[in-house]
Amino acid sequence: MSALFEIHNLAKHNWDNGDQASKYIFSQLSAEITEPERIALIGASGQGKSTLLRILALLDTPDEGDLLLDGASYKNTNVRLWRMGVSYVAQQAVMLPGSVEDNLRMVSKLHGLAYDSVLAAQLLKQLGLDYLDLGKQAADCSGGEKQRISLIRSLLLRPRILLLDEITASLDINSTQKVEELLMDWHLKEETLLIWVTHDLEQARRISNRTWVMGRGELQDHSSDSFFAEPVAVLAQKFIQPVKGSL
Ligand SMILES: Nc1ncnc2c1ncn2[C@@H]1O[C@H](COP(=O)(O)OP(=O)(O)OP(=O)(O)O)[C@@H](O)[C@H]1O
Numbered sequence: 001m002s003a004l005f006e007i008h009n010l011a012k013h014n015w016d017n018g019d020q021a022s023k024y025i026f027s028q029l030s031a032e033i034t035e036p037e038r039i040a041l042i043g044a045s046g047q048g049k050s051t052l053l054r055i056l057a058l059l060d061t062p063d064e065g066d067l068l069l070d071g072a073s074y075k076n077t078n079v080r081l082w083r084m085g086v087s088y089v090a091q092q093a094v095m096l097p098g099s100v101e102d103n104l105r106m107v108s109k110l111h112g113l114a115y116d117s118v119l120a121a122q123l124l125k126q127l128g129l130d131y132l133d134l135g136k137q138a139a140d141c142s143g144g145e146k147q148r149i150s151l152i153r154s155l156l157l158r159p160r161i162l163l164l165d166e167i168t169a170s171l172d173i174n175s176t177q178k179v180e181e182l183l184m185d186w187h188l189k190e191e192t193l194l195i196w197v198t199h200d201l202e203q204a205r206r207i208s209n210r211t212w213v214m215g216r217g218e219l220q221d222h223s224s225d226s227f228f229a230e231p232v233a234v235l236a237q238k239f240i241q242p243v244k245g246s247l
Pocket residue numbers: 013014015025043044045046047048049050051052060
């Protein structure tokens with residue numbers, strides 16, 4: 001039986017700055033995921049974590065290598081179908097023109113799916129957004145509101161793989177906790193594979209069973225239990241440099 005998701009020798013060239021030493025952001029990146037897991041993706045700034053997630057969602061193209069979903073290469077798959085199964089939630093939430101409700105409805109419409117208003121209302125409540133006027137212009141929402149609306153937009157697609165790019169970066173502690181609880185619950189019920197980029201090692205420990213560390217163009221794969229056996233402060237020094245003050 002084929003794995004759920006496979007990354008084979010993936011490489012991405014850096015922007016061409018004439019410096020051969022930095023030709024690749026990363027190269028020969030490989031990983032195999034056989035079942036829906038919760039993967040924390042960590043690493044210092046500029047190591048290519050967002051680029052990797054964007055490539056996995058086919059929002060950017062790899063320069064070398066292959067990606068397989070249920071054994072089928074992205075090269076032989078319709079991009080729209082791929083994106084129904086693999087959804088990326090960006091670090092900077094981008095709102096589409098129109099109201100909050102227009103934004104929530106838009107993705108289902110694009111993919112020819114029925115809009116599940118009951119699920120939308122439930123998710124808004126779980127993320128503490130039930131006070132929001134759905135007729136409000138999405139562009140007028142706060143950064144934290146936009147981030148949660150953008151997460152709900154992706155969840156409404158019920159993707160098999162959810163790629164989360166620092167999605168709690170502009171949220172307060174309460175909202176962050178709600179997002180984490182919702183996603184842990186969602187993962188259990190929907191069996192969604194989560195790949196979650198975070199600079200917060202405590203968050204990585206809470207949400208993952210597997211930890212990928214990106215650095216120097218490579219990907220290290222650890223079980224979170226063994227990775228977090230060391231104190232977080234020590235791990236921060238080793239893997240998320242420079243770390244003075246905060247992660
Ligand atoms: N499409 C692209 N082609 C070439 N280089 C890119 C592309 N996108 C990003 N880069 C470069 O790749 C490097 C890694 O960027 P990326 O945003 O993926 O890092 P990151 O690990 O997510 O960083 P951070 O933690 O700060 O968000 C940057 O130097 C960036 O300019």
